[in-house]
Amino acid sequence: MIQAVVDGVLTGGVYALMAAGLTLIFGVMDIINVAQGIFVVLGAYLSYVLSVHLGIDLFVGLLITMPAMFVVGVVVQWVFISRLGERERTAMSILATYAIAIMIEGILGLVFSDNYVELNAWYVTRSYHVFGFYLPYIYVFGFVLAAVLLGAIYLMLYKTRFGASVRASLQDRSAARLVGVNVDRVATITFGIGVAVTAAGGMVYGATNSFNPNTGYDLISRLLTIVILGGLGSIGGALGAAVCMLVLEDVVAVVWSPVWAPFVFFAALVVVLSVRPTGLFGRSSARAQ
Amino acid sequence: MTAWTHRSDLRSSLGRSRRQRSGLFALVGTGALVLAACGSSSAGGGAPKSNAPIVIGASLSLSGDFSADGQAFDRGYQLWAAYQNAHGGLLGHKITLDIVSDASDPAQVATNYQKLITVNHVNLVFGPFSTLLTVPASKITNRYGYAMLEGAGGAPLAFAQGLHSIFDVSAPVANALIPFAKWIASLPASERPKTAAYPTSNDPFTEPQLPVAQKILQAAGVRTVYSKVFPSEVTDFTPIADAVAASKAQIVLLGSVDVPTVSAFIKAFAQQHYNPKAFIATAGPDQGTAFASAVGASNTEGVMVPNAWYPGATNPGSQAMVASYVAKYGGTASGVNADVAEAFSVGQVAAQAVEATHGFNQAKIIAYLHSGVTLTSVQGPVHFDALGENTSATIFAFQWQKGKFLQVLPVADSSSSKVEFPKLAWGA
Numbered sequence: 001m002i003q004a005v006v007d008g009v010l011t012g013g014v015y016a017l018m019a020a021g022l023t024l025i026f027g028v029m030d031i032i033n034v035a036q037g038i039f040v041v042l043g044a045y046l047s048y049v050l051s052v053h054l055g056i057d058l059f060v061g062l063l064i065t066m067p068a069m070f071v072v073g074v075v076v077q078w079v080f081i082s083r084l085g086e087r088e089r090t091a092m093s094i095l096a097t098y099a100i101a102i103m104i105e106g107i108l109g110l111v112f113s114d115n116y117v118e119l120n121a122w123y124v125t126r127s128y129h130v131f132g133f134y135l136p137y138i139y140v141f142g143f144v145l146a147a148v149l150l151g152a153i154y155l156m157l158y159k160t161r162f163g164a165s166v167r168a169s170l171q172d173r174s175a176a177r178l179v180g181v182n183v184d185r186v187a188t189i190t191f192g193i194g195v196a197v198t199a200a201g202g203m204v205y206g207a208t209n210s211f212n213p214n215t216g217y218d219l220i221s222r223l224l225t226i227v228i229l230g231g232l233g234s235i236g237g238a239l240g241a242a243v244c245m246l247v248l249e250d251v252v253a254v255v256w257s258p259v260w261a262p263f264v265f266f267a268a269l270v271v272v273l274s275v276r277p278t279g280l281f282g283r284s285s286a287r288a289q
Numbered sequence: 290m291t292a293w294t295h296r297s298d299l300r301s302s303l304g305r306s307r308r309q310r311s312g313l314f315a316l317v318g319t320g321a322l323v324l325a326a327c328g329s330s331s332a333g334g335g336a337p338k339s340n341a342p343i344v345i346g347a348s349l350s351l352s353g354d355f356s357a358d359g360q361a362f363d364r365g366y367q368l369w370a371a372y373q374n375a376h377g378g379l380l381g382h383k384i385t386l387d388i389v390s391d392a393s394d395p396a397q398v399a400t401n402y403q404k405l406i407t408v409n410h411v412n413l414v415f416g417p418f419s420t421l422l423t424v425p426a427s428k429i430t431n432r433y434g435y436a437m438l439e440g441a442g443g444a445p446l447a448f449a450q451g452l453h454s455i456f457d458v459s460a461p462v463a464n465a466l467i468p469f470a471k472w473i474a475s476l477p478a479s480e481r482p483k484t485a486a487y488p489t490s491n492d493p494f495t496e497p498q499l500p501v502a503q504k505i506l507q508a509a510g511v512r513t514v515y516s517k518v519f520p521s522e523v524t525d526f527t528p529i530a531d532a533v534a535a536s537k538a539q540i541v542l543l544g545s546v547d548v549p550t551v552s553a554f555i556k557a558f559a560q561q562h563y564n565p566k567a568f569i570a571t572a573g574p575d576q577g578t579a580f581a582s583a584v585g586a587s588n589t590e591g592v593m594v595p596n597a598w599y600p601g602a603t604n605p606g607s608q609a610m611v612a613s614y615v616a617k618y619g620g621t622a623s624g625v626n627a628d629v630a631e632a633f634s635v636g637q638v639a640a641q642a643v644e645a646t647h648g649f650n651q652a653k654i655i656a657y658l659h660s661g662v663t664l665t666s667v668q669g670p671v672h673f674d675a676l677g678e679n680t681s682a683t684i685f686a687f688q689w690q691k692g693k694f695l696q697v698l699p700v701a702d703s704s705s706s707k708v709e710f711p712k713l714a715w716g717a
Contacts, residue, residue: 007531011527109352116357116548126560127560218524253519254529
């Protein structure tokens with residue numbers, strides 16, 4: 001039981017890393033990015049290439065993969081998202097990002113085939129022994145990485161001039177334009193940052209799970225659940241929701257039955273939304289932070 | 290994953306919506322095909338005109354959840370067709386394959402076979418990958434009187450339909466763990482493990498296997514300390530694997546359908562410093578380099594898997610097939626997937642039935658396959674019972690030892706190496 005709680009907290013950190021970009025992009029741009037799952041997989045494959053072919057450590061490799069994914073995000077935003085009309089932006093974004101996901105999946109399939117791969121490093125199968133419990137290095141490192149990156153995003157949002165522009169865009173795009181914020185530029189950079197953070201999530205995911213180009217579909221429903229529960233646009237909410245959901249799921253799997261764990265995961269979303277439609281840190285409260 | 294396997298398909302809500310949409314297309318498509326079928330004969334098959342190629346239709350998972358296995362099956366069918374064409378084709382007709390993708394979708398696979406039969410008028414049909422897809426496919430082919438020869442739909446669910454026209458050339462799935470269980474039961478009491486864990490995916494491929502082994506082991510005094518089913522949609526295996534580790538079971542029989550499941554358990558076991566004396570997974574460790582690269586070479590040591598074929602099989606036909614595969618697709622012999630052999634076997638058995646019945650009449654082919662005749666394949670002899678299961682198939686168990694994938698069970702088989710027992714610790 002306690003081991004399940006520990007597992008849930010640590011795994012929650014990994015999911016928060018993967019979900020952070022999703023909630024950031026939605027918060028600023030009203031874009032429901034269903035390509036987030038494939039961006040996770042793309043990040044994992046970039047780490048795979050650096051690790052297997054160049055022998056670069058997974059965490060060191062983030063210094064390359066995160067900027068690379070930032071560029072990918074900027075290009076995707078500029079080529080596909082920026083051309084969506086304002087009126088049906090949110091609805092159309094689902095179709096556009098789904099098309100992007102299909103394209104990236106196809107390219108990954110051509111380059112890497114459909115065989116499953118996994119990221120390996122010396123710390124992937126080792127663990128700390130603390131108070132009778134084993135804490136896997138990779139999950140601990142991943143959790144720390146999540147805390148650092150999410151903290152950095154938080155500081156960027158609330159302690160920088162660019163963050164003020166982001167929050168202004170987040171609150172009211174038209175009003176932000178009126179006060180001189182280049183909303184399109186902010187949106188492009190934010191999309192890039194959201195995708196760049198996903199590279200880190202993809203690396204940790206790839207080190208804890210096998211993946212292939214189709215794996216994105218396994219992830220997107222869970223990531224959407226987390227960001228909705230955490231409140232669309234809330235970085236802290238994503239972390240809190242990810243930890244809560246994974247702890248709940250893991251405890252149910254151990255104490256009750258693994259068969260019911262996924263059901264409880266999604267049932268929790270329904271229960272929370274019926275009581276608090278804006279999620280734990282709902283959109284309005286998130287934007288007022 | 291061996292071709293006995295299948296994974297339950299829908300693994301995310303997006304995946305569901307994607308498939309629900311494809312299901313809608315499938316429904317519309319099926320309606321159109323039913324209309325088309327109204328004007329076509331349902332006699333099945335039929336002889337091609339002289340010198341015309343014969344067309345064999347199949348639906349395979351070239352994308353989606355089963356894409357790795359589907360593509361391996363595609364190579365197996367293509368390899369057989371090339372081999373057969375090089376040896377005169379079928380009754381003098383050149384063979385052409387009409388393979389369409391079902392995207393691992395049970396609705397799409399039904400539409401595909403409907404189209405192959407009623408629109409494309411194929412002469413023969415070969416099966417798709419997995420029990421999940423074979424069941425809906427065989428309903429369609431049975432409706433039109435076609436013999437459904439397949440190599441990857443061996444779970445009891447496929448035969449519980451009571452169809453007379455389905456034939457699985459591979460080994461029956463439910464018996465897969467019997468050699469392992471009997472071997473454990475045969476160990477001297479002082480060496481025999483005392484406890485066992487049985488985690489399994491809720492899948493028609495895995496679920497029938499574990500109770501059979503559990504019964505044998507419990508009769509031998511091996512106590513069950515963990516026995517739980519987990520959904521195939523699981524993306525985080527850590528709590529389940531940790532619970533197995535906490536049970537301290539001396540042996541683990543894992544009902545897995547793919548490499549990711551086995552890999553997740555092995556990594557969690559290593560992280561928990563849990564080293565069972567024996568670890569066998571129903572699928573995954575047979576995937577050669579894909580498995581080794583996923584879990585790390587040092588973690589393959591001692592891992593076992595049941596199967597009916599492996600690239601080192603001494604059967605001359607098998608060796609020739611492996612050589613042809615390497616020549617055509619590259620790589621090494623050890624990288625040849627068992628799916629390839631299963632697909633190749635389908636073609637071999639079909640060819641023998643066509644030659645024996647001197648034509649492509651489906652009723653005659655079905656009657657011939659049910660006649661009790663013993664046929665040959667790269668996987669060994671094939672003899673169908675009344676249900677269409679191959680009762681002559683021999684099941685082995687294989688084990689990774691020092692980076693090699695070796696046959697170790699049955700112990701009495703001359704090709705078997707000594708079992709590494711207890712297995713070495715993870716990472717050793």
